[in-house]
Amino acid sequence: MTMSVAWREETTQIGEVLRQSEKVLILEHEKPDGDSIGAGLGLALGMLFLGKNAILLSQDPHPSTYDFLPGRHLHIVVSDMKSEYGPFDAVVFLDCADRARAGAAVEFAKGDIVINIDHHVTNSMFGDINLVDPGASSTSELVFYLLKTMQVPITRNIAICLYTGIISDTGAFRYENTTSRTFAVASHLVDAGADPSRIANQLYECRTASFLLLLGKALQTLSLHHDGKVASVEITREMIRDAGSSFQETDGIVDYPRSIEGVEVALCFKERPDGIGVDVSFRSKCRVDVSKIAEALGGGGHPRAAGATITGSMEEAKDKVFSLLSKEQI
Ligand code: AMP
């Protein structure tokens, strides 16, 4: 596959650093999603192929949805991490717009060289080497090019991980970040052994009953604002408990208010289990840049999918978000 991309130099530099490294620490963002998990496991498996000692670390566990992915033995959570596992020759941040996005995993991010691989437009370029392309569908797409540059064979296991990352971040090729390059990479991954129907089945047809119960409760809170252009749902700790569900299962619920005809901005307010406050998921369809709104609240993300944590109660969080939204042209 020929690479006509702007960052050939960065991939080459990263490839050289990783080839020279013995111990590599790979970090995902807090509450890891399909892209950070797919990119993380794909890169960790690539490092294993090169005979490296690679650890994939995250603050929070992987949701059980991703249990089907290969390479899980390379992943640990911060509570199981030991400082003796280091020091590392290279630390790779994946899908993190800034260092803080890795949460408590940052404590172990001590290495000779910091590599930053990401596709957020808000990325602060915090690495010694930055492979950052907001035009990429996902971090998994960038990891694919990195492994190709390094001439690491894309094994079936690596392909399954990277394909999962790509379809997670593109909503199975539905969102605006889907480009012909995304399909080219996906095609290559399918040739390498990723099975689209099996992976889609794992991601979209293996829901738990508790997720559906929680979704039902969340949808009962649906409210429309700004002449039906903004749709909002909320999820309290009590609702999660009553549904026998978990905070992780709130992922994806924001897609339902977004799916309403005429809605431009969708919001999902989620009370955090740690009591710190409320996580807000923002989605937009085609005009409003929700990453700006999320940034104004101390969060970040992409123009069409962003998030922020707001300290305080559900009512306080809603007040803050709706007062910012009322200033937006929606
Ligand atoms: P979510 O609504 O949690 O699925 O998040 C959507 C996107 O927003 C994620 O893929 C991240 O890019 C970004 N994001 C979510 N929460 C935060 C946060 N607290 N800080 C920065 N970016 C975030």
Ligand code: MN
């Ligand atoms: Mn992510």
Ligand code: MN
């Ligand atoms: Mn991503």
